[in-house]
Amino acid sequence: MNGYNNNLCDYTEEQLHAELCYAELIMIRAILCLLSDETLTGKIGGLLRIRSCFSIYSGLYRFLKENEDNRNNSLLWQEFEAGVCFGFGLFNLLLASIPAKLAIFLQLAGLNGDKCSKFDGTLRSPFASFSILFYQLVVVAFIGVERIDLGLCERIFTKLNGKYSKGAIILFLRARYRLLNEGHIDESVQLYWRSIRSQSEYKQFHHICHWELAMTNIFLLHWTRAAWHTNKLYEESKWSKSIYAYLLAVCIEADKTGDMSKNREAVRILMSKVPENRIRIAGKSIPMEKFCEKRALRWLQMNNNKEDSGEPRKLFLPQFELIYLCSGFGLLNNYCCPWIVRLLLEFIDKEWEEFNKGATKSNNCVKAEQLLWLFLRAICLGKMGEFHESFGIFQKIIRSFSESPALRYGQYGYLFPCAHLELALILDEINPSELKKVVLLEKALAYKGYGLETRTRLRIHSAMNKLEECRKYGKS
Template sequence: MSLIVSKNEDDKENKFEDAYEIIPVASTMNLMSSLEECTTGLYLFLNNKFSDAINLIHPWSHNSPYHALIYDILMTVKAILTFEPQDIQIGMTTAKNALKTCNRFRMKSRMTSLSRIVSKQGIQAVKEEELHAEVCYAECLILKSAVTFIQDDSLLGFLKSGINIGLSYQIYKDSQQVLTKIPKYQSKANKHLVGGIKFGLGAFNLMLSLVPPKILKILSIVGYFGDREVGLALLHESASENHINNILSAFTLLFYYNYIYIAFGVEKGYNSAIEGLFLTYLQKFPNCVILIFFHARFRMLTGHFEFAQLKLRKCIFIQNEWKQIHHLCYWELMWCHIFLQEWKEAYYYASLLSQHSRWSKAIYTYSKAIILALHPTDSVSEDMNTLFLKVDSLRIKILGTSVPIEKFVAEKGERYATTSGWFTAQPLLEFLYAWSGFRVMSKRLDLISKWLSIIDKGEDILKGNPSKEYGTDDISLLHLLKGLCLKHLGKYWRAEQYFNHVIQKEKLLKYDHYLVPYTHYELGILYYLKGDYINAIRSLDNIKNYKDYAMEARLQFRAHIALEQISREK
């Protein structure tokens, strides 16, 4: 491979984005032309031309590291979206081939790291193409780990993924050291190298910072720790710059702020800078279904559920090639209607998911049952109790064990199908809490008040006719949720009272032992919001005293992140 850069490169690059539809598959390939053609493929993808993107990238995927990487990304995304065995197998084959392709372009016959070679022999000892192949190889290792994880649910598959991730991170760190030796006036391809390393190190720092120390010890094969602020800063830099990995950096940030942050982060403050970055990409690719989907999610998190529904329906309307993206929209539409208490529409989207999506039949079936509990209708032929009992048979396994949330809803399904005396909204209220629904609604205090009214009615009903077996558990659940709603409404003193009611009933709980550690978490966050860091830490530390309860790992993640945030602000 030789590097060829024309004197008109700047003009070419400025016009390149608008010309993506007319650039044919190349007959020759060097580093810059491979970067240009792969960028074209990404632009096609971002304009919903998925088959065109694949057809453009595939011919060179065995002879160019960047083509191998981008083709690997496309096939991995498809495998995760469809969850079809055939697509997962194609994703694995593609990942293996991509690693072979990238490896052919890496430096040969080296017994030590690139950074040590460069330190001893100078930067001239490494070809530019070899550095790019190194970073592409690291990214392909991550992709292979992702496919391995969904293909092989054994402990061996998990270990293989961990080993690949550890090797990938080491390559990124090694490549970063090499960058310090490269002159600033290096070729135009250098920005893609820098951007790729920022993406990799940013993603790793963010990912590892979310993992509690206890779990990191179990994953000692990785052998690293992460800094969240460093990770977010690197990803934001990478997403703001012009290189081939910028869109992946942007998608990583969007996923973090729209999902991970909502599920695990603390509630004080929000980084609005990502929204400005996002709008820049949306202006550049106004019809990209992935960006429109995130636009809808942004609006959900600001309480504009009706506007979010319009955007989600647009996502469904503008492309039919990858229908699995429709399933993402169905899920969010179901939640929008649940938040607004529109049961008929919520049931419709839960039904679509149970019919067409492979991700979690157990969750979708349970969703239908809990919605039917609130909206029984003659037009629906399905029976609520039959659906509840069916959930357990639909569970899947990952790493040889049940998915925690599926195990949780299966146990709840059996309980609600075989007992009476529970409040009709109770299963849905609990499900809302499990999926951070109250936090998603937190910008709409009118909706929080409506749900609080439902909780109040449920409390009156359960107190009037308590269940001998589940009475304490049921009331404790409602007290936890009541405290949560009052917290969002700013009524901290009353919220604290209800949280303490749950903790005081700890020894009387028979089944829902998760309620007490989760209440300690909510009480800790309440103290944090009040600025009482001493009591916040005490409440969060109490969580360590509990084991073997539902959704335990999720709470460990949340507590770890909250404690880290508090220690940073003290």
Template sequence: HVQWERRKCCRDVSTGTRKLVSRFVLCGSSSQMNLKECLDECMEALDLFLNNHFNESLERLRPRVHESMYHALIYATVLEMQAMMTFQHDDISNAGNTMKSAQEVCQSLDISFNNRAFCTNLHAEVCYAECQLQRAALTFLQDESMVSFIKGGIKVRNSYLIYKELHAFIKSHSFLKGPSHVHLEGGISFGIGAFNLTLSLFPPRILKVLEFAGFSGDKEYGLSLLHDGATGMNLRSMLCALLLLCYYTFLTFILGTGEGEVVEAERLLKPFRLRYPRVTSLFSYIIMWLCTVTPLLYQAVALFEDGCKAQQTWKQFHHMCYWELMWCFTYKQAWKMAYFYADLLSQESRWSKAMYVYMKAAYLSMLPKHEARPFGEDEIELFRQVPTFKQKIAGKSPPTEKFAIRKARRYKASSPVRLPVPVLEMMYMWNGFSMISKRPELTEGMMQTLVDAEQNEYSVDDRCVIHLLKGLCLKNQGLLQAAEECFNRVFSSEKKIKFDHYLVPNSLVELSLLYIDQGRRDEAIKVLRKAKQNYKDYSMESRTQFRIHAALAKLKADPGEEEDTHL
């Protein structure tokens, strides 16, 4: 029971760098059995985690985190997921230290050629690359200094290079598959697929810089690899599926053209719904979210509320549900209920208190002046508090937080200049009008709110906000000519706008999407390039640029032409 396999990557212990060498190492059946036992136990721990037995999952993994690379990696991954949801400094630090220890376990296995099987070394390479990638994410969160950005960037590049070399190796003719190959291939598919898909989302200007540094982004190739990983029974199938689902849902709605891939997401979810049926698993969360973009909004509310009741161990899952419930009630214009969930988030979640307080104030401002405010709070005072909660993530304030702070400044004066429809404006920033496109009664309610707001005296900026949002409602109602007039009205007011410069490029993006729906491809491309090239340094610019890139990609516009054309 002895097999020979080819060694491709090893670590030069003295310098800490990776060299490509050829080496043959004896692989015995006992090591294979140990590796299989580790993988089986880690699969069981993941099943516990996804069925809401969070503490039991960690208890199953903890005894072997110092001797098994997979136990160490999965244990650290669970802690990192928790840290990213709590956003507590102690949790981030603990997850980072645990992931570093997991990496050291992988490294010790990787360099011990005399008493370890070759197959174990290959698995150690994959785990090492995954640890590098996750440590980079934590580095960006933990420290905002330039040194941390450089360190994180180095980790990302090292991880990418390891994945590339391993992928090339397992596809070579000299490679022989071992008993645990499905887990090895699943790990490599996850890494290469994640890099290709993520990089493909970046606009061409950024991607060219990344390609110069050795990265590449092919969306279809990335999706193909992730599908292969998600549909196989391997340790990374859950990660591959979650990344694909995030792309088909959140990313395509918020950073894309607002359409998403609901059918594809539901198809991918089907086996995981059977495997993890309980309402608080991550897969159930995506099922709930999908209900919000279909005619099942009321069912979504019930599911999110049930999700909060089902378990008390991970309060962070509650926060995810609160966020979605806040938007569900926003779409229904149930301002007090939406305020209630924004208030819960402001008290319990550390992700963006400035954003939560801004939303609280925005909801109160939508109520009639004579109506009593919950808890006796006053929207003007809340707006004034927003800048005091400013924070930095990865060295920068989140764009939505910066947007909220800039908008709240209007309330600093003793006689504040009120915002016309702050909730609907922020809803647009999260592409909420696409979310309700299949609910005509919700769009009709939004339109009535905008028509009522239009009766008041506002500045050019505020009137253009209303025109943009009315255009989106008219588009949802199929009144395309009227929607086009609204978007063009914003564009024609460009020189009169004083503060909200984001309105013009975003109106052009919405106009282009309208043209796409009408089959006016050349006009759409022309408008998109104008939005891309003629406007800089406005609020939420990165998000708008991502949407422009997604729309041009949908039209299959030539990237080179996109960069070189001047209008």
């Protein structure tokens, strides 16, 4: 039985429900395939299953809309309706968050759509609840252009905690919630560890928790612990050894404990492995790996000068640059962790003072690093609610790029569109009705040819969607 060639009007309620169950099984199999099989063939197989699943859900949803007048109130029909709305709504929610540039490729595969509804107390409600929690606590935090609905998350957790309190997924989501809600970082770390220990079959889920723990420890400046979790990823995960090698190297370099000469040699070995471990999919490089390779090669170039017998040279704030580009600052949303942000701000300022000692002010490279320092400083101030000070710094960054166009094509060229985006988000906090936000986002969108462009465009697209929705609902 499948949703392609059969006339659904001829199906009994039991057959319709069987079709829905078939779609759900394909979805679960596709998710497991994408999580567990890290080969290109596995990813393609998973995407094809998702396409098949979406086609079935689309057919079932059309059938529902066409037969609204003939619906009955039987329990089986309610379960069927809830399952279809959940599946179709989930697909459309995710598709609505993807920029048009990427959506074109999904549309070629047969995936397109908008957004949908919910049903409480049905068989699918736990799965729907997990999906909403994942969207709020992971996707919204990752994109970082809107507030997480913590009240909704709290209500869902209250319903789920009784039955699923010891499950790996809910423990992971609760860990994120505790950190995002009130900054309970110690409790969050404990929950991540409980999630890891709750199952041993899917190591890939362990890796997600180790990534989160690495980010958390970097925020706390616990470099040894951050390096331990990153090393775990480097040794076990097949996703991107290039990125893990780079992150591990910069964490070890920041660690002032232990044998410094051994640490420096470990950093050198890891930096040399970053280019070696790069992978290509259909001949294309992963943008984040390409970024890490450029930074690693720069470190090697700075430290391979045999005539230089002085102190080892370091990249400037590479950990927090990478965290920003991986949307790690989304963990500090909702202004819940001011003490952590203050700690980061002090560290960033101290690193700039050390870096700036003896630097030639006319050096364009130093000027670029100053812009990175200002950018990260403005991000931290925004996370603390110091919007006006953050606003002024972002304006200064944009002016600097405008006055020195050569900086736009340098290693920190991505800061120019990102500063426009962050400035628009700050304006939204200061004055939600300010029309200048749209101009800033359009300027950010018009800028092209910089590193990690697709990732930034995803956030710009989401910010523009948010403004469009606010305009629409504000008028109605």
